[in-house]
Amino acid sequence: MLANAALKQASRVQLANKMAPIQSRAFHDLTLRKKTGKPLIGYGRGGRSSTNGQVATVFGCTGFLGRYVVSKLAKQGTQVIVANRDPDESRHLKVTGDLGQVIPLEFSLKNKDQLLECVRHSDIVYNLIGRDYETKNYTFEDVHVNGPRLMAEACAEAGVARFVQVSALNASEDSPSKFLRTKALGEKAVREVIPDATIVRPSIMWGHEDRFLNRIGDADGWQYWVNESKTKILPVAVLDVAQALSVLLNAESSMGKTYELYGAKQYTFEDVFNLAREISMKPLPTYNVPTPVAKLAATFLDKLPYNQMISPDLIQRMTMDDKPTPGALTFADLYMEPTLLENVAIQYLRRFRSNAVFDLPFEKGDGQIQKGVYHIID
Ligand SMILES: NC(=O)c1ccc[n+]([C@@H]2O[C@H](COP(=O)([O-])OP(=O)(O)OC[C@H]3O[C@@H](n4cnc5c(N)ncnc54)[C@H](OP(=O)(O)O)[C@@H]3O)[C@@H](O)[C@H]2O)c1
Incomplete structure (x- = not known):
């Protein structure tokens, strides 16, 4: 009796199985890596709680740019290995992705086994x-x-398909700045091992944790500057650079190419000071120091423990104009348009404003930026 019932049940299941429509995997769920042929299998609707099938390692994730890159990658369902020197320094990155998607691993830049891992x-x-x-x-x-x-x-040993090296605008083997010389040599070293590595050269970056607008806005008392603040720069938003780096994740056409990422408008440091003065309603005085004197002072300050503010090389770079390579690939080649500093500077400089802003008249009119009413439209 029982055996009969079991048989009936089994044939019912068989019939149901036969009649069930055959569902196939959607092609858009499957991508093959051009270089390795490895399948990348995505799952879900896209976004933070899905997976795009990619695993990315980010070295330098604990820095200014790093947090934005990790966040943008994790947000699209990438599993991100956040390589760090101190787990406490990368803890804040955990929440940028879904559970288990942001994985911290410790490394030393001189230890190949750790890098390999x-x-x-x-x-x-x-x-x-x-x-x-x-x-x-x-x-x-x-x-x-x-x-x-x-x-x-x-990476070559582990068969990693893509390598993206972040260098710096103006990097050149014959630069007077050692930082920029070594950045150029770094590009060369990477390309010797991985010829199709992508190189990204950002200009000076602004953002909430930058060492640019924060330094300018904070210059309420005494601020030294060199080259009479006349150095020409092309500052770029850290969010734009992070976005460009996250676009590279899928843009295999970027392999072997070099991108120079700089802002849409040229400024001198004095222009940026003036912008900060207007927004903060503070005098922000600057004092010009002759470059050799600033370098000498920086040589001594550089020797102080925990000094992360100044070095002779940084002084040198403060005197060098930003010079993009003519014809180099840039944001436009990634179908992006860089943000204009004036349009967003208030977000970053708001915290430096004087209480004089509370005496300003309320804004009336069409919401256009007007002098003296910044506090209403921000
Ligand atoms: N910020 C700019 O305006 C600007 C302009 C042009 C180019 N760039 C380049 O863009 C990249 C990102 O800039 P960023 O402003 O985000 O830099 P950052 O805030 O200074 O962060 C640097 C990162 O590098 C790591 N790092 C430094 N020395 C290391 C070492 N010896 N071993 C292991 N890790 C080390 C730091 O790790 P720890 O946290 O452990 O120290 C940190 O994660 C850098 O290559 C920088 O040169 C930046």
Whole structure:
């Protein structure tokens, strides 16, 4: 009796199985990596709680640019390996992605086994590591040349399909700045190991945690500057650079190319000071120091422990105009338009405003930016 019932049930299941429509995987769920042929299987509707099938390692994730890059990658369902030197420094990145999607791993830039472990299962590796000054443990060569070369070797060994090296605008082997010379040598070292690596050269970046607008806005008391603040710069939004880096995730056409990412408008440091003065309603006085004197002072200050403010090389760079390479690929080649600093500066400089803003008249009219009423429209 029982056996009969079981048989009937089994044939009913068989029939149901036969009649069930055969569903096939959608082609848009499956992408093949051009270089490795490895399938990338996406799942879900797209976004934070889905997966795009990609694993990305971000070196330098604990820095200014790093947090935005990790956030943008994780937001599209990428599993991100946040390579760090101190787990506490990368803890804030955990919440940028869904549970288990942001994975911290410790590494040292001089330890190839650790580097290999960080990139072993990745489809793409971003190297954002850079430093404005040398330390007793790491010279510019260590950070910008030897480290990236070792990292590229680890990637080649692990069969990582893509490598993105973040360098700097103006990087050149014959630059008077050691930072920029080593950045150029770093690009070369990476390309020797991985010829189709993508190089990204951002200009000076602004954002909430920058070392640019924050320094200018904070200059309420005494602020030294060199070159009479006449150095010409092309500042770029950190969010734009992070967005461009996240676009590269899927843009295999960017392999082997170099992108120079700079802002839409040229300013001098004095122009930016004037913008900050207008927004903050503070005098923000600057004092011009002759470059050799500033370099000498910076040489001594550079030796102080925990000084992360100034180095002779930084002074040198403060005197150098931004010069994009003619014909170089830029935002337009990624179908992006860079943000204009004036349009968003209030967001970053608001916290430096004087209480004089409360005496300003309320804004009337069409919502256009008017002098003296910034506080209403922000
Ligand atoms: N900020 C700009 O305006 C600007 C302009 C042009 C180019 N860039 C380049 O863009 C990249 C990102 O800039 P950023 O402003 O985000 O830099 P950042 O805030 O100074 O962050 C640098 C990152 O590099 C890591 N790092 C530095 N030295 C290291 C070492 N010896 N070993 C391991 N990790 C090390 C830091 O890790 P820890 O947190 O552990 O120290 C941090 O994650 C850099 O390559 C920089 O040179 C920046």
